Amino acid sequence: MAQYQFPISILIADDHRLITDGLATILGAEKDISEIYTADNGRDAVELVMQHAIDCVIMDVDMPILNGLEATKQIKQQKPNVKIIVVSMLSDAAIVNKLLRAGADAFINKESGKAELLKAINVVINGKKYISPEISAYLFTRLSGPKADQEETVERQLTPRELEIIRHIADGLTNQEIAGKLFLSTVTVDTHRKNMLAKLNLKNTASLVRYAAEHGLLK
Amino acid sequence: MAQYQFPISILIADDHRLITDGLATILGAEKDISEIYTADNGRDAVELVMQHAIDCVIMDVDMPILNGLEATKQIKQQKPNVKIIVVSMLSDAAIVNKLLRAGADAFINKESGKAELLKAINVVINGKKYISPEISAYLFTRLSGPKADQEETVERQLTPRELEIIRHIADGLTNQEIAGKLFLSTVTVDTHRKNMLAKLNLKNTASLVRYAAEHGLLK
DNA sequence: TTTTATCTACACCAAAAAGGGTATGCCCAA
């Protein structure tokens, strides 16, 4: 590992003793790692980070008392410089987003090997982010899968003119303003809006705007 | 590589001859790869895919005549089963989103080694997605950075009740329906909406819904 | 060449929302 005040100290937070022990053994063999702390729940993890000079936390998602997400939030709030590597199962992928927003620095799988763990530590200590390709694939699918389908179906459903109009609507323009801007009659703008509601099976303008936003149709 | 009609054929699309030649040499040594085609621009790449039974395209982003994004779109539109591995420089990261939506199956770096290329091919041929950790880091930052700020500022601005109401509004419910659901008067619901408009400095419900959607306030 | 899609525009009508305020309890913190 490179440019940092070596050796570094690490906290392993996981409620499975076998895992903490295993990781501690692996990491104990690394010359750049001095201290290794362990915690079997989120609350203890947060406390340990507050009390000791810990550089990096290897955090399980599913822990008693305080889960990995909450623990990450609290740690990052108090000590933003502490790096957090989340060890998740693919089944936890649904909360990857929340963890990202909570400030997690890396994601690796429980299926990841020693090499990937060490790589992740190396990367985050150097101030960068790391996500294992397996977890990326999940994010990837969320970003591309739905939107790809949607764009194919939706952008075929909405005509160029309609797209233009929904964007103006979402911008907060009134029919009058849109009509002025596009040199149309207000009723025409309204017709387009109504046509969109009908073809997308939506109830009202609010849901239309939401739909547009969630389907990446804006801008 | 596993379950597919082996050997597979691959197209390398890149306008740098050194790269196409290098990749062709690397891939030519693989026993599971039979045919290797090359193209030095996007238009030729699309044509080759249409004319030959190509399983996987290794696509450069920056190419003359037709760039990687457009080529990806066209190929995926005509032949969705052709896998596309985008080889990007980190400087291309800004269009990762667009490529995702265009249907790209994998992203690797120009700095990636042979091992990662082969892994990516393997993964996409098996119908999964692959993003190299370096590129993930970019997506990571985009997901975590901005939204973290937004949630901190925004969720402090909107009260719990207001959040509840904007969510219902975005769901397409009318004031009456929301009032019924929350056991409120319709005018109260309306007051909350107006208060949100005022405090967020927005013009109307459409822009409010858009704001909520873009700031991740919905569900 | 006919059909189809799109863009344009209008009519009618009831319901809803916009926008402008005002106001009353409640709780919490200064």
Next chain:
DNA sequence: TTGGGCATACCCTTTTTGGTGTAGATAAAA
């Protein structure tokens, strides 16, 4: 105890909306 923020509620007028049709012009596709 006195604001402040929050949730609640109402009034009034104007504008927009939602629902349902109709219809001409035009360009592209079948």
